[in-house]
Amino acid sequence: MNQISHIRPVDRDYRAGLNRPLEAEAARDYEFLGEKLARRDIDIEQVTAQVARFSVAVPSWGTGTGGTRFARFPGDGEPASVFDRIEDCAVINSLTGATPTISPHFPWDEVPDYAALRAHAEALGVGFDAVNSNTFQDHPAHAAHPLSYKFGSLSHTDPAVRAQAIAHNIDCIRAGEALGSKALTIWIGDGSNFPGQSHFGQAFERYIASVQQVAASLPPDWTLFLEHKIHEPAFYSTVIQDWGSSLLAAQAVGPQARCLVDLGHHAPNVNIEMIVARLIHAGKLAGFHFNDSKYGDDDLDAGAIDPFRLFLVFHELVDAERAGRLDVAPAYMIDQSHNVTDPIESLISSAIEIQRAYAQALLVDRMALSEYQEGNDAMMANQVLKRAFTTDVAPILATARFRKGAAIEPLAAYRASGYRQACAGRRPKRAGGGGGIV
Numbered sequence: 491m492n493q494i495s496h497i498r499p500v501d502r503d504y505r506a507g508l509n510r511p512l513e514a515e516a517a518r519d520y521e522f523l524g525e526k527l528a529r530r531d532i533d534i535e536q537v538t539a540q541v542a543r544f545s546v547a548v549p550s551w552g553t554g555t556g557g558t559r560f561a562r563f564p565g566d567g568e569p570a571s572v573f574d575r576i577e578d579c580a581v582i583n584s585l586t587g588a589t590p591t592i593s594p595h596f597p598w599d600e601v602p603d604y605a606a607l608r609a610h611a612e613a614l615g616v617g618f619d620a621v622n623s624n625t626f627q628d629h630p631a632h633a634a635h636p637l638s639y640k641f642g643s644l645s646h647t648d649p650a651v652r653a654q655a656i657a658h659n660i661d662c663i664r665a666g667e668a669l670g671s672k673a674l675t676i677w678i679g680d681g682s683n684f685p686g687q688s689h690f691g692q693a694f695e696r697y698i699a700s701v702q703q704v705a706a707s708l709p710p711d712w713t714l715f716l717e718h719k720i721h722e723p724a725f726y727s728t729v730i731q732d733w734g735s736s737l738l739a740a741q742a743v744g745p746q747a748r749c750l751v752d753l754g755h756h757a758p759n760v761n762i763e764m765i766v767a768r769l770i771h772a773g774k775l776a777g778f779h780f781n782d783s784k785y786g787d788d789d790l791d792a793g794a795i796d797p798f799r800l801f802l803v804f805h806e807l808v809d810a811e812r813a814g815r816l817d818v819a820p821a822y823m824i825d826q827s828h829n830v831t832d833p834i835e836s837l838i839s840s841a842i843e844i845q846r847a848y849a850q851a852l853l854v855d856r857m858a859l860s861e862y863q864e865g866n867d868a869m870m871a872n873q874v875l876k877r878a879f880t881t882d883v884a885p886i887l888a889t890a891r892f893r894k895g896a897a898i899e900p901l902a903a904y905r906a907s908g909y910r911q912a913c914a915g916r917r918p919k920r921a922g923g924g925g926g927i928v
């Protein structure tokens with residue numbers, strides 16, 4: 491069977507047809523912006539080429555409607571299997587040209603034949619990014635998880651639970667190898683709800699010893715991403731609460747371990763861009779889980795709440811890259827929970843917002859900024875950043891997409907394709923109801 495016959499947005503000719511009436515206007519907007527940037531000594535073609543090379547991975551779990559602790563309201567045509575999830579991810583990539591890889595989560599995405607899964611993805615033009623383990627839930631139907639993670643996993647007081655969690659992480663590495671991944675992301679829900687419930691030092695030491703065992707099973711060209719989170723599901727303390735704990739753990743585990751920054755995993759008002767700078771300084775930045783937040787780990791769409799912060803994160807990254815201070819390219823992934831939107835639309839929009847922040851960061855006049863910083867001219871230094879942030883880079887993004895054969899207007903193209911309605915016709919309806927964050 492032709493795998494793409496039922497997935498219109500993946501058809502290049504279909505996208506070209508939708509682009510045709512938009513091309514002339516997009517070209518005019520691009521030319522006009524090119525002239526404006528030239529007055530700032532910026533070559534628009536260089537910026538567009540960098541934007542075109544930029545990509546961010548989409549989470550397989552983000553293609554289904556998420557939920558809160560209170561309820562989940564699934565939409566029609568939601569993916570019923572990992573094969574469906576890959577198709578949705580392929581749609582996002584075809585339209586944006588910016589999301590060629592998928593970050594799978596196990597055991598949610600477990601299959602008996604990973605070669606078949608990989609072939610399915612390749613036929614749709616996508617590959618796999620970091621694999622994620624899941625020891626923050628019980629998997630009672632799964633033979634490899636007979637023990638409960640209620641009181642923790644890699645830091646559990648019971649060595650048998652720790653061994654089970656370690657084995658699961660190693661299984662994830664093996665699955666990832668079959669899929670062509672090069673990294674394992676570990677986020678644990680371990681922590682405590684009551685002062686006195688757990689011993690901070692001992693739990694941390696148990697975590698490090700467990701992760702060291704996982705690291706011992708890593709292929710040499712793999713990286714281990716350690717993800718910190720201030721709270722939830724544990725609300726008094728978490729074992730890897732902040733970037734400091736993450737850095738200490740990564741340093742103890744060794745050169746293959748690095749720190750992953752999920753933008754929603756900090757206290758409100760924490761200066762995340764400075765955390766990024768510090769992790770770069772330590773040579774331990776792994777990458778990101780992008781999302782946006784107002785209060786906590788809200789998992790809202792990237793750029794929906796605070797696009798300036800997203801820009802400031804990219805400003806640090808571009809600055810470090812230009813100065814040769816990035817020892818490895820950071821891994822970019824989206825980690826969101828879509829509760830009131832079509833998940834495909836949210837992921838399309840987020841990929842564009844992340845790319846937008848990157849493009850804006852490329853426009854920062856770094857020479858001028860450095861001079862203002864050296865001269866302690868706070869006002870003008872801030873103006874340099876604002877000038878880049880307020881530049882409308884949409885024509886650059888649209889042109890980068892058009893030249894790749896993606897959609898000039900991805901959201902409109904997605905809606906016009908009727909993809910979700912077609913999915914509703916062939917995928918089973920999912921029940922809503924009970925809470926549970928995915």
Ligand code: AOS
Pocket residue numbers: 551595622677717719752779787825927928
């Ligand atoms: C949880 O808060 C984290 O962001 C993890 O990255 C988690 O694995 C992912 O959100 C899927 O639940």
Ligand code: ZN
Pocket residue numbers: 677717752779825
């Ligand atoms: Zn995350």
Ligand code: ZN
Pocket residue numbers: 719752754755787825
């Ligand atoms: Zn999170």
